[in-house]
Amino acid sequence: xxxxxxxxxxxxxxxxxxxxxxxxxxxxxxxxxxxxxxxxxxxxxxxxxxxxxxxxxxxxxxxxxxxxxxxxxxxxxxxxxxxxxxxxxxxxxxxxxxxxxxxxxxxxxxxxxxxxxxxxxxxxxxxxxxxxxxxxxxxxxxxxxxxxxxxxxxxxxxxxxxxxxxxxxxxxxxxxxxxxxxxxxxxxx
Numbered sequence: 086x087x088x089x090x091x092x093x094x095x096x097x098x099x100x101x102x103x104x105x106x107x108x109x110x111x112x113x114x115x116x117x118x119x120x121x122x123x124x125x126x127x128x129x130x131x132x133x134x135x136x137x138x139x140x141x142x143x144x145x146x147x148x149x150x151x152x153x154x155x156x157x158x159x160x161x162x163x164x165x166x167x168x169x170x171x172x173x174x175x176x177x178x179x180x181x182x183x184x185x186x187x188x189x190x191x192x193x194x195x196x197x198x199x200x201x202x203x204x205x206x207x208x209x210x211x212x213x214x215x216x217x218x219x220x221x222x223x224x225x226x227x228x229x230x231x232x233x234x235x236x237x238x239x240x241x242x243x244x245x246x247x248x249x250x251x252x253x254x255x256x257x258x259x260x261x262x263x264x265x266x267x268x269x270x271x272x273x274x
Contacts, residue, residue: 090232091170097226098173105227110176113224116190121221122146122197129201137254138204144250145196149243153192157242158184167229176228188231188239194221195243200250218243 115121126146129139163186167175198218202211222240225231231239 087169087232090234091166091173093233094166094170094173094226094229098229101227106176109224109227112220113177113190113228113230116193116221116224119146119150119193121217122193125197125201125217135205137258138201140257141200141204141247141250141254142197144253145200145243145247146193146250147246148249149192149196149246150189152242152246153187153189153239157187157238158182158189161186163232163235165230166232170229173229175230177230179230185231186235186238187242188222188225188235190225191218191222191231191236191239192243192246194218195240196246196250197243199244199247203247203251 122142123146126139126142129135129142131139162184165175165179165183165185167173168183195218198214201214205211205214218240222236225236226233
């Protein structure tokens with residue numbers, strides 16, 4: 086799989102143009118430290134009509150970050166592809182984080198965006214959230230800081246984290262509802 090990963094990255098590198106380079110570097114850096122995705126979750130939480138989705142997104146982001154950054158990256162310690170694939174040139178400096186597997190950016194993107202995708206009914210919002218996540222994953226390949234398998238793993242972890250975030254929100258809603266029912270029952274007596 087490693088050789089195929091490298092070939093895919095070299096093919097993507099052959100598609101680079103100066104304008105696309107600037108866009109992809111800008112977009113991928115929006116995901117640094119979860120900035121774009123934290124902002125998305127907070128905006129959704131701030132709006133009453135989307136608060137449930139925002140909470141699920143925030144939980145998905147947090148769960149994904151814990152699994153990816155605290156468990157998997159230190160365990161696998163896979164070097165970045167520009168270190169191991171001859172002829173591959175990275176467009177951003179990742180020396181502060183030398184571990185590649187899995188992609189934290191892809192995990193964050195899918196943790197938030199799949200929570201949106203799975204909880205909203207609007208087809209345009211679903212499509213937009215999926216586009217944001219897939220583009221983030223592709224940007225990590227384009228700038229040559231992740232292998233395709235890193236991004237796929239991040240997308241799967243993020244999607245599972247989003248599903249857990251949705252389940253957690255539903256669980257908390259049930260508990261709050263039960264507590265309110267108990268309190269209103271006590272008030273009637």
